[in-house]
Amino acid sequence: MYTHTTQIRVRYGETDQMAYVYYGNYASYFEVARVEALRALGMSYKELEEEGIMMPVLENHSYYHGPAVYDDLLRIEVSILEMPSVRIAFHYKLYNEAEQLVHSGETKLAFINAKTKRPCRPSEKMLALLRPFFENAEKN
Template identity: 30%
Template sequence: MYTTETEIVVRYAETDKMGVVYHANYLIWCEVARTDFIQKAGFSYADMEKEGVISPVLNINLNYRHSVTYPEKVVVKSWIESYSKLRTVYGYEIIREDGSIAADGTSTHVLLKKGSDRPIRLDRYFPDWHEKYMSLYEQ
Protein backbone atom coordinates (compact mmCIF):
# COMPACT_ATOMS: atom_id res chain seq x y z
CA MET A 1 0.00 0.00 0.00
CA TYR A 2 1.34 3.42 -0.98
CA THR A 3 1.55 5.59 2.15
CA THR A 4 2.86 9.10 2.69
CA GLU A 5 4.13 10.59 5.94
CA THR A 6 3.63 14.21 6.95
CA GLU A 7 5.33 15.64 10.02
CA ILE A 8 3.32 18.03 12.17
CA VAL A 9 4.90 20.13 14.91
CA VAL A 10 2.32 20.77 17.61
CA ARG A 11 1.74 24.48 18.03
CA TYR A 12 0.94 25.95 21.43
CA ALA A 13 -2.24 27.47 20.00
CA GLU A 14 -3.56 23.96 19.27
CA THR A 15 -3.63 23.02 22.95
CA ASP A 16 -5.81 23.62 25.97
CA LYS A 17 -4.62 24.92 29.37
CA MET A 18 -3.18 21.50 30.19
CA GLY A 19 -1.05 21.46 27.03
CA VAL A 20 -3.17 18.73 25.40
CA VAL A 21 -4.08 19.13 21.72
CA TYR A 22 -7.75 20.00 21.23
CA HIS A 23 -9.48 17.17 19.34
CA ALA A 24 -10.63 19.24 16.33
CA ASN A 25 -7.00 19.94 15.41
CA TYR A 26 -6.56 16.28 14.48
CA LEU A 27 -9.01 16.91 11.62
CA ILE A 28 -6.81 19.74 10.38
CA TRP A 29 -3.76 17.49 10.56
CA CYS A 30 -5.59 14.90 8.43
CA GLU A 31 -6.38 17.59 5.87
CA VAL A 32 -2.74 18.69 5.80
CA ALA A 33 -1.68 15.05 5.30
CA ARG A 34 -4.30 14.44 2.58
CA THR A 35 -3.15 17.53 0.68
CA ASP A 36 0.45 16.34 1.04
CA PHE A 37 -0.56 12.87 -0.22
CA ILE A 38 -2.20 14.45 -3.29
CA GLN A 39 0.86 16.63 -3.97
CA LYS A 40 3.23 13.68 -3.65
CA ALA A 41 1.01 11.82 -6.14
CA GLY A 42 1.60 14.73 -8.56
CA PHE A 43 -1.66 16.68 -8.29
CA SER A 44 -3.19 19.58 -6.35
CA TYR A 45 -6.54 20.73 -5.04
CA ALA A 46 -5.72 24.24 -6.31
CA ASP A 47 -5.47 23.00 -9.90
CA MET A 48 -8.69 21.04 -9.47
CA GLU A 49 -10.50 24.13 -8.19
CA LYS A 50 -9.21 26.20 -11.15
CA GLU A 51 -11.18 23.76 -13.32
CA GLY A 52 -14.34 24.47 -11.30
CA VAL A 53 -14.26 21.19 -9.37
CA ILE A 54 -14.31 20.78 -5.58
CA SER A 55 -13.86 17.73 -3.35
CA PRO A 56 -16.01 18.02 -0.23
CA VAL A 57 -15.82 15.73 2.78
CA LEU A 58 -18.85 13.45 2.98
CA ASN A 59 -17.80 11.70 6.16
CA ILE A 60 -14.92 11.73 8.59
CA ASN A 61 -14.27 9.24 11.33
CA LEU A 62 -11.45 9.54 13.86
CA ASN A 63 -10.69 7.25 16.75
CA TYR A 64 -8.78 9.00 19.52
CA ARG A 65 -6.38 6.66 21.30
CA HIS A 66 -3.70 8.74 23.10
CA SER A 67 -3.35 12.43 23.85
CA VAL A 68 -0.80 14.56 22.05
CA THR A 69 0.78 17.41 24.01
CA TYR A 70 2.81 20.51 23.31
CA PRO A 71 5.64 20.54 22.11
CA GLU A 72 5.45 17.06 20.56
CA LYS A 73 5.87 16.24 16.91
CA VAL A 74 3.58 13.75 15.22
CA VAL A 75 3.66 11.99 11.88
CA VAL A 76 0.42 11.61 9.97
CA LYS A 77 0.43 8.61 7.65
CA SER A 78 -2.08 8.77 4.82
CA TRP A 79 -3.15 6.39 2.07
CA ILE A 80 -6.09 5.46 -0.14
CA GLU A 81 -8.33 3.19 1.91
CA SER A 82 -10.74 2.63 -0.99
CA TYR A 83 -11.25 4.19 -4.40
CA SER A 84 -13.85 4.29 -7.13
CA LYS A 85 -14.42 6.76 -9.96
CA LEU A 86 -16.96 8.59 -7.78
CA ARG A 87 -15.58 8.28 -4.26
CA THR A 88 -12.22 8.24 -2.49
CA VAL A 89 -11.74 7.16 1.10
CA TYR A 90 -8.43 8.24 2.62
CA GLY A 91 -6.98 6.49 5.65
CA TYR A 92 -4.95 8.15 8.41
CA GLU A 93 -2.79 7.29 11.40
CA ILE A 94 -1.47 10.01 13.66
CA ILE A 95 1.64 8.66 15.34
CA ARG A 96 3.34 10.16 18.39
CA GLU A 97 7.09 10.47 18.85
CA ASP A 98 7.12 7.37 21.06
CA GLY A 99 5.55 5.35 18.22
CA SER A 100 2.09 5.02 19.76
CA ILE A 101 -0.96 5.79 17.65
CA ALA A 102 -2.67 8.95 18.86
CA ALA A 103 -5.58 8.61 16.42
CA ASP A 104 -6.64 6.78 13.30
CA GLY A 105 -9.52 7.07 10.92
CA THR A 106 -10.83 7.82 7.46
CA SER A 107 -12.39 10.60 5.42
CA THR A 108 -14.68 10.11 2.43
CA HIS A 109 -14.69 12.52 -0.53
CA VAL A 110 -16.48 13.00 -3.84
CA LEU A 111 -15.99 15.50 -6.65
CA LEU A 112 -18.57 18.15 -7.53
CA LYS A 113 -18.74 20.89 -10.10
CA LYS A 114 -18.91 24.14 -8.11
CA GLY A 115 -22.56 25.02 -7.57
CA SER A 116 -23.79 21.46 -8.10
CA ASP A 117 -24.76 18.70 -5.69
CA ARG A 118 -24.28 15.85 -8.19
CA PRO A 119 -21.05 13.88 -7.92
CA ILE A 120 -18.87 13.71 -11.02
CA ARG A 121 -16.42 11.02 -12.08
CA LEU A 122 -12.70 11.54 -11.56
CA ASP A 123 -11.85 9.52 -14.68
CA ARG A 124 -13.86 11.87 -16.92
CA TYR A 125 -12.54 15.17 -15.55
CA PHE A 126 -9.02 14.21 -14.48
CA PRO A 127 -8.03 10.97 -16.27
CA ASP A 128 -4.36 11.19 -15.23
CA TRP A 129 -5.38 11.57 -11.59
CA HIS A 130 -7.73 8.60 -11.91
CA GLU A 131 -5.02 6.39 -13.45
CA LYS A 132 -2.56 7.34 -10.71
CA TYR A 133 -5.11 6.63 -7.96
CA MET A 134 -5.95 3.27 -9.52
CA SER A 135 -2.27 2.30 -9.46
CA LEU A 136 -1.72 3.63 -5.91
CA TYR A 137 -4.81 1.85 -4.61
CA GLU A 138 -3.75 -1.43 -6.21
CA GLN A 139 -0.30 -1.24 -4.57
Protein backbone atom coordinates in the same frame (compact mmCIF):
# COMPACT_ATOMS: atom_id res chain seq x y z
CA MET B 1 -3.15 1.12 -1.88
CA TYR B 2 -1.57 4.55 -1.91
CA THR B 3 0.16 5.75 1.28
CA HIS B 4 1.96 8.98 2.09
CA THR B 5 3.56 10.24 5.30
CA THR B 6 3.87 13.83 6.45
CA GLN B 7 4.79 15.50 9.72
CA ILE B 8 3.28 18.30 11.73
CA ARG B 9 4.47 19.90 14.95
CA VAL B 10 1.78 20.53 17.57
CA ARG B 11 1.58 24.27 18.17
CA TYR B 12 0.68 25.79 21.52
CA GLY B 13 -2.56 27.29 20.15
CA GLU B 14 -3.73 23.81 19.10
CA THR B 15 -3.78 22.53 22.69
CA ASP B 16 -6.22 22.77 25.56
CA GLN B 17 -5.55 23.69 29.19
CA MET B 18 -3.97 20.27 29.79
CA ALA B 19 -1.54 20.84 26.85
CA TYR B 20 -3.30 18.06 24.89
CA VAL B 21 -4.26 18.62 21.26
CA TYR B 22 -7.80 19.99 21.26
CA TYR B 23 -10.05 17.40 19.59
CA GLY B 24 -11.25 19.74 16.85
CA ASN B 25 -7.73 20.18 15.52
CA TYR B 26 -7.44 16.59 14.31
CA ALA B 27 -9.68 17.48 11.35
CA SER B 28 -7.12 20.13 10.37
CA TYR B 29 -4.31 17.60 10.68
CA PHE B 30 -6.27 15.24 8.42
CA GLU B 31 -6.61 18.02 5.86
CA VAL B 32 -2.87 18.77 5.90
CA ALA B 33 -2.13 15.07 5.42
CA ARG B 34 -4.50 14.55 2.48
CA VAL B 35 -3.44 17.77 0.72
CA GLU B 36 0.21 16.74 1.00
CA ALA B 37 -0.58 13.16 -0.06
CA LEU B 38 -2.24 14.39 -3.25
CA ARG B 39 0.59 16.86 -3.88
CA ALA B 40 3.15 14.04 -3.50
CA LEU B 41 1.09 11.95 -5.90
CA GLY B 42 1.34 14.74 -8.48
CA MET B 43 -2.11 16.29 -8.18
CA SER B 44 -2.84 19.34 -6.04
CA TYR B 45 -6.19 20.52 -4.72
CA LYS B 46 -5.54 23.72 -6.63
CA GLU B 47 -5.30 21.78 -9.91
CA LEU B 48 -8.54 19.94 -9.16
CA GLU B 49 -10.31 23.22 -8.47
CA GLU B 50 -8.89 24.73 -11.66
CA GLU B 51 -10.41 21.74 -13.50
CA GLY B 52 -13.78 22.59 -11.93
CA ILE B 53 -13.80 19.82 -9.32
CA MET B 54 -14.48 20.48 -5.64
CA MET B 55 -14.04 17.93 -2.84
CA PRO B 56 -16.36 18.54 0.11
CA VAL B 57 -16.06 16.33 3.17
CA LEU B 58 -19.03 13.98 3.62
CA GLU B 59 -17.83 12.16 6.76
CA ASN B 60 -15.14 12.66 9.37
CA HIS B 61 -14.40 9.99 11.98
CA SER B 62 -11.82 10.28 14.77
CA TYR B 63 -10.50 7.72 17.22
CA TYR B 64 -8.43 8.74 20.23
CA HIS B 65 -5.75 6.31 21.36
CA GLY B 66 -3.65 8.58 23.57
CA PRO B 67 -2.80 12.25 23.96
CA ALA B 68 -0.79 14.28 21.52
CA VAL B 69 0.73 17.21 23.38
CA TYR B 70 2.27 20.60 22.76
CA ASP B 71 5.50 20.44 20.72
CA ASP B 72 5.04 16.79 19.68
CA LEU B 73 6.25 16.09 16.17
CA LEU B 74 3.46 13.96 14.77
CA ARG B 75 3.96 11.57 11.88
CA ILE B 76 0.75 11.29 9.90
CA GLU B 77 0.26 8.33 7.60
CA VAL B 78 -2.59 8.79 5.15
CA SER B 79 -3.79 5.96 2.93
CA ILE B 80 -6.23 5.56 0.08
CA LEU B 81 -7.32 1.93 0.22
CA GLU B 82 -9.59 1.88 -2.86
CA MET B 83 -9.66 3.57 -6.24
CA PRO B 84 -12.01 6.54 -6.04
CA SER B 85 -15.25 6.79 -7.99
CA VAL B 86 -17.49 9.74 -7.14
CA ARG B 87 -16.20 9.43 -3.58
CA ILE B 88 -12.78 9.00 -2.06
CA ALA B 89 -11.86 7.76 1.42
CA PHE B 90 -8.70 8.72 3.27
CA HIS B 91 -7.49 6.76 6.31
CA TYR B 92 -5.15 8.35 8.87
CA LYS B 93 -2.80 7.17 11.60
CA LEU B 94 -0.99 9.71 13.77
CA TYR B 95 2.10 8.69 15.72
CA ASN B 96 4.10 10.68 18.24
CA GLU B 97 7.91 10.71 18.36
CA ALA B 98 7.90 7.59 20.58
CA GLU B 99 6.07 5.82 17.70
CA GLN B 100 2.90 5.48 19.79
CA LEU B 101 -0.37 5.61 17.88
CA VAL B 102 -2.16 8.62 19.38
CA HIS B 103 -4.99 9.08 16.90
CA SER B 104 -6.58 7.50 13.85
CA GLY B 105 -9.45 8.39 11.60
CA GLU B 106 -11.11 8.45 8.25
CA THR B 107 -12.65 11.06 6.01
CA LYS B 108 -14.88 10.51 3.00
CA LEU B 109 -15.05 13.20 0.37
CA ALA B 110 -17.12 13.57 -2.77
CA PHE B 111 -16.04 14.86 -6.17
CA ILE B 112 -18.42 17.67 -7.13
CA ASN B 113 -18.65 19.59 -10.40
CA ALA B 114 -18.08 23.20 -9.32
CA LYS B 115 -20.58 24.61 -11.84
CA THR B 116 -23.45 22.15 -11.50
CA LYS B 117 -22.84 21.21 -7.84
CA ARG B 118 -23.54 17.61 -8.88
CA PRO B 119 -21.37 14.55 -8.14
CA CYS B 120 -18.80 13.73 -10.79
CA ARG B 121 -15.89 11.38 -11.32
CA PRO B 122 -12.33 12.40 -10.43
CA SER B 123 -10.20 13.84 -13.16
CA GLU B 124 -8.56 11.40 -15.55
CA LYS B 125 -5.18 12.73 -14.42
CA MET B 126 -5.94 11.78 -10.81
CA LEU B 127 -7.14 8.32 -11.82
CA ALA B 128 -4.03 7.78 -13.95
CA LEU B 129 -1.77 8.78 -11.04
CA LEU B 130 -3.55 6.42 -8.62
CA ARG B 131 -4.04 3.45 -10.96
CA PRO B 132 -0.51 1.99 -10.53
CA PHE B 133 -1.09 1.66 -6.77
CA PHE B 134 -4.21 -0.48 -7.34
CA GLU B 135 -3.32 -2.61 -10.38
CA ASN B 136 -2.59 -5.76 -8.33
CA ALA B 137 -5.79 -5.34 -6.32
CA GLU B 138 -7.86 -5.10 -9.52
CA LYS B 139 -6.39 -8.38 -10.81
CA ASN B 140 -7.38 -10.31 -7.66
